[in-house]
Amino acid sequence: MRYLCRRLGHGLLVLAGVSVLSFVFTALAPGDFLSEMKLDPRIAPETVAALRVRYGLDQPLPLKYLHWLESVRRGDLGFSFAYNSPVASLLWPRARNTLLLTVPATTLAWLIAVPLGAWSASQRGRWGDRLCAGATTALLGVPELVLGLMLLLLAVRTRYFPVGGMVSARFAELGPWGKLEDLAFHLFLPASALILLNLPVLVRHVRASLIEVLAAPFVQAARARGVGWRRLLFRDALRAAANPLLSLLGLSIAALLSASLVVEAIMSWPGLGPLLLEAIAARDLHLVIGAVLCSTLLLLAGNFVADALLYLADPRLRADQA
């Protein structure tokens, strides 16, 4: 338990550090949301100045940060000028949508990658393995931007899939099953983009760590005693390879979130990514900070889950503390 608590405390420290860092970066920005307003002849300069004072934009950076911390305590995470509402209420639905996209995509990618990698490892050097290696190399060469556009092209040309958005226009009228179906239908393209982006890395790692385990003496001993190959591969070898694979899960989350940003933006999935891009274009600084923090939070949460799984899977970690 101490292990998990330490990870949690570390995560909180990182979060605090990231908030300071993003505050400093955005403070460098020339102008804020109100400087656009200043150009508007219909708004009196006194009004803009009054707004500036009211929202504390005239104060020095450390004070601004304290104000922001105060609003974090209230659960607002600052104020978005563009949407005229607290940042938190904008972030949560978007973060939920990002999770709705990334969690199923990651789960599916792992469900496909583990058997595929295991198979590739057991076929080592034969044509199946080579085919797998060739395919993963080719996929690794395709950047997320290109893959997203290609899938979009596919959707537009075949007309089988919706081109963007998360739900249909008539979503509200559907029953619970219909709603789920509609959501899954819209999820298909962005999720397959993420799966295809994730898959090659995962397959390669699964293959590499299984090959390492299969060379271990205990595997040979088990084989000599006549344990079936399939049982050996999926039960024993996979369990022994759990440690590097679960570490990979933690490490791959950062890449997943970055890829998700691009895919969300291209396929107009209303997640955190498009929100951040809009906020940057509108100079909505608190929203930018909020979105960046939120992505860090997702990343840390993902890492924490991976750590917890690792803790459960690897008895050595538990034994260390005893």
Add this chain to the structure above:
Amino acid sequence: MSLAARNVRTSLSLLVILYVSVLLAGFLTPYAPTEQNRDMPFAPPTRLHFAEATGRVHLRPFVYRLASDPRSFGEYSEDRRTMYPIRLLVRGAPYRIAGIFESNIHLFGFNERYGRDLFSRLLYGGQISLAAGLLAASLALGLGVVVGGLAGFYGGWLDETFMRFAELFLALPWLYLLLAVRTGLPLHIDPAQAFLLLVVVLGLVGWARPARLIRGIVLSGKLREHVLAARAFGASDVYLLRRQVLPQAAGVALTQLAVLIPQYILAEVTLSFFGLGVGEPVPSWGNMLAAAQQYEVLTSYWWMFLPAIALSTVSLLYYVLANALHQQMMVLSS
């Protein structure tokens, strides 16, 4: 020669060919990247012919002029009355060097939204994207070597501070971090400035990973016997770091470069794609691809995806190169 060594050679030579052709864009392309033919938006690539409709075969390839259909927007047909043979090394439009100039028709056609030659834009855009990748990766690696070298060599509080800082940078999803830093810069800047700022931002964002790697090597490298011997002879810290310790990290640095460059090319493309990087009218693969998001482009103009193909080729080549380099290092170090 081993497979890895062969892979290094093949990918490296293909990359060199790509870089050289992009560098010589002025010579290889028929048009300036911003030259417009307003009558011909989205014209398809011009087809090369060897045989006339009558069956006469020519050795020198030729093209027909494309005529736009006055009834419908964006539809073109070939005007078969006159043929234009392709000549090489013709004194062309306003270029410093004589370009390969195909009479008054082009190999790839005027086929972009604003009637600019796509092939020319592809090569000129490559100049921006590839140069941004190269410069930004060098900057990030340079910073990484300095920070990692100092942190690893001196250790103590310096190491602590640098590495805690690096952890912060690594804690963020990289694209979110990049966008956060990008927020600190003005939105609308002219392309030359945008290019420089982009390089600096990318370099600043990416130092953490190479710094960690280099630090690890320096940490173990400073305890090697030849380093200890040099220290015992009274060598200065600067000498030790520069001549004895850092050279041990050369292999890793090289591999890192092959990993970082495509990542940064992609970063430039992504930012420009979202309108946060290099902007019109200067071409970059990113802002060229931005056009490919439009519905009419998706449905009918496949050639707008050419930058995507170029981008994938480059990143695939770099991936093969990095992989092969890594394998070579393993062989050398074992």
